[in-house]
Amino acid sequence: MAPGHHPVHVARTVWPHSIIPLGDRALTIAVTGAAGVSSRAIVRCLTAQVQADVPAGLTAVVPAIESLTLHYDPLRVSFGALRDYMATALDTLVITDDASRAPVVIPVCYGGEFGPDLDDVAAAHQTSAESIVMAHTAGLYTVAMIGFLPGFPYLDGLAAELHTPRRSTPRTAVPAGSVGIGGSSTGVYPYTSPGGWHIIGRTPRALFSPTRAHPALLQAGDRVQFTAISPSTLRALLEHA
């Protein structure tokens, strides 16, 4: 168990779940929250439990928002054995609270050339750009999953007053490091890619770098906070990156 994780639930609750084959070399276990524990917390703890003791024959452990997918080599382990393993893992699951874990702080230069949609988002909510930035930096977000692109975080926790429908016309190229809002989600584009979210700022931090020991800056379950920096700070940090 990582430091800062406190077991808050050790009872043998039966977590409602289903385990189904995903083709002939993967399976997906979908869970539903129960007894005051969210499905996200169950997935987070189940992932940690499997990663701490990876059964032979597993080739990947891929957490999503309310499910966990295990990829396996069918010559080394059977679907039935893995299904039984997962059922037991759920049965003995220790739910930990990670609220005391320090959040990853992501510096963002909001507005201007780096956040071309900040004023539009403010106008959509009939407020000022400053109050949008305040609300966005006040939030404490949780990485629900990593997907779409290497290192791309799906973040939970965007304040309701910041929910904004996606742009009617997606951009063909959103620069890497762009921070966006799309519907009830907020996130950071690790790579320059097409995108339909409103771009409110840019971070100099690389969300993914294949040459780092930990290529992805964030992983599922991490807490995230945004902090505002000036354009000159952003430029300085980008130059040193």
Next chain:
Amino acid sequence: MTITVRQAGIQTTVQDLGRPGWQHAGVPVGGAMDLQAHRIANLLVGNGADAAALECALGGFAVQFATPALVALTGRDITASLDGTPVIAWRPFRVERGALLAIHGGCRTTIAIAGGIDVPIVLDARGTSLRAGFGGWHGRALRRDDVLPFGTPSHLGDRIIAHLVEERLTFARWGAGPGLVPAYSAAPRVRAIAGPELTQLDPASRALLLSDSFRIAPDSDRMGYRLAGHALSLTNPREMLSSGVTAGTIQLPPGGAPIVLMADRQTTGGYPRLGDVISADLPLLAQLRPGDTVRFALSTLEEAQACWRQVERDLATAQAALHLRFAAGTDGAR
């Protein structure tokens, strides 16, 4: 020991068996589209299955060898030449210094060179991650004048070269037998295991999916094949949360045209999952061109895994036979 790209073709990339172990970080698995073709090509030149090879889409690719090499081509409908002489696919052949190997046509041709393409291992693999821009040759498709290094042949590779030299052959008289080559076709029927949302298709759509042909749309690529022909619809469409996907997952986006996920797929997807093409039939799909057609049939997990075990057994048998003939045997045994 190097090769120089003389004609880049449509899209030629360095590929291997992919990097499944980084999916939790959102890294696409990648690797060869047709893993069978990749593994057999490597076997024919004495490489391990995980050696890096070139994957050439369609044709128009040519490469010149600065040093002699042992090479094999695998894939569907390959037309290729070595200094103008037609190349027989699925057999190893010797390439002399300065020779030009040209791939005129094909689907996804694996070009394996004894010793493997010598590029750095990034996140456990040598394959190209095109979207993230790393792995392979500088994270991109090959361009004209790229000079790629390749490694030293294995003991088995050396013995195959010695045998061809001794017999004064350019092309081996043997190769992968018909039992080893997937039953490629321009209109294959592939089997799929039912996905969780298959039952949510309306009855007419379900009947269409499991009986009619779908055409591979022109905007298909290494990420996925878009299927044209029939728009399918769900009885009760609802929003879904993203969850894990795999090679061969058949997704149904709101437009109603299914997508089959291929090698460079994202690690997760949020569209209804109609089914997953079985591993043994993925090579048939990998070797389709835009305009080719495909039909689907339902399979079971048991059937799928039995087929896969057979594929692995056949490959292991071929590998053992090759080792017995060239690597393990002494001259007295021949």
